[in-house]
Amino acid sequence: MTGKNFPRKPRDKRPWYQAAFALGLNAWIPSWFKGEIFQGGIKGICVPALNCYSCPSAMGACPIGAMQTFFGGLRFNLSVAEKKFGLYVAGFLAAVGSAVGRMPCGWVCPFGFIQELIYKIPTPKLRIPHFMTYFRYAVLVTMVVALPLLIVDQFGYGETWFCKWICPAGTLEAGIPLMLIKADLRPLIGFMYYWKLGLLVLFVGWFVVSQRPFCRTVCPLGAFWGLFNKGSLFRMAVDDEKCTLCDKCHKDCPVEIKIYEQANSPDCVRCLRCVSSCKFGAISYEFLGKKEVAPDLRVPKAS
Amino acid sequence: MKRRLPWVLLAVSLGVMAVGLLLGEYRTVLEKAITVCLDCIGIG
Structure with missing residues (x-):
């Protein structure tokens, strides 16, 4: 994909x-x-x-x-x-x-x-x-x-x-x-x-x-x-195993935060641009029990 | 384990808001909002 x-x-x-x-x-x-x-x-x-x-x-x-x-x-x-x-x-x-x-x-x-x-x-x-x-x-x-x-x-x-x-x-x-x-x-x-x-x-x-x-x-x-970002119903999360620390999310972030360091930072305006920019499916969000994870967009190499 | 804190916070917040509405605070906000705010526009 x-x-x-x-x-x-x-x-x-x-x-x-x-x-x-x-x-x-x-x-x-x-x-x-x-x-x-x-x-x-x-x-x-x-x-x-x-x-x-x-x-x-x-x-x-x-x-x-x-x-x-x-x-x-x-x-x-x-x-x-x-x-x-x-x-x-x-x-x-x-x-x-x-x-x-x-x-x-x-x-x-x-x-x-x-x-x-x-x-x-x-x-x-x-x-x-x-x-x-x-x-x-x-x-x-x-x-x-x-x-x-x-x-x-x-x-x-x-x-x-x-x-x-x-x-x-x-x-x-x-x-x-x-x-x-x-x-x-x-x-x-x-x-x-x-x-x-x-x-x-x-x-x-x-x-x-x-x-x-x-x-x-x-x-x-x-x-x-x-102040509510950490305790709100809406939650951001970063999968440490999928995150490669490529820093693309940081470069694209309109408030310049490193979401992989603090997923629910009080500075985050939850625009979700990082979810779209992450090509490794590492960033997700959850609201009222529904979880949204952007898929891993890396194209599998032909063997 | 389900996180209860946000639900508790939300319930308390809505309760506080309801008490404010019962005390007639909506009217106070409305009166402020429909009057030109001289402070906001820089001539107050």
Whole structure:
């Protein structure tokens, strides 16, 4: 059997799934012409991706933005005995993580898809040192949890620090489009807008030369779901007896991990490209009792 | 031996999510999501 006649699997069409999810999560196109954001009742549903809810056509809620809102309002809510703890969003995030770990990063997240597209621009490429991947945990703990909770105004409200100071997805999906379609917002442009725009420009430059740098070093959503990779229902596995350490999977991996060293690494976005690229049938995955192993594609030599 | 941890985690997570929904947190998320987030777009 050769790679040519091997039946194509969903994992081989992943960019189409990513494009479909990107459009599906931002499907309310009429908003772009009305100059407002979608305000339907379904928008309280959290989406499994870093997708800004202020994108004019966004259909759902960004879980990281929603979580910060709860942390930012927690002290005020406690002071007035309002029972709003963010359990809906926390439960949603943990449920997705328990089921599939970081898989939505590889298949659903529009911002991850954008990074993969920009990386296709042919230029010299840079690898990201592994130590930088730990920075995303610091972002999760400080910007999403600690600062919104600890630094509050006179009413007890904290800010959404990650959205305000860092999130380039918000600038790209909401900041720029809203300035284009809502003229009344333009006079409000000031330092913060230029700060976020500058940060976006820097990130886009990084996307050109490195693979998914935002996901790997900054994204708090990926940091959280990555913690579940080892214990989720969806599992990756590497057969040590079949693996030849040829390193093809490492070279093809969009987050540059060596899956043969740690099959369920918290860095893995479970795009399954390694399963397709392994010619020795060494990499497999399992979900709900169903195991998928790519066959050994080496052509037997004629005797 | 079947792995029980992910199932336990999933059940607890769904339970937590359900409690949040019963406390009316969906409404809070919806109110945030249908309002232009000034922080997100850089004018907050």
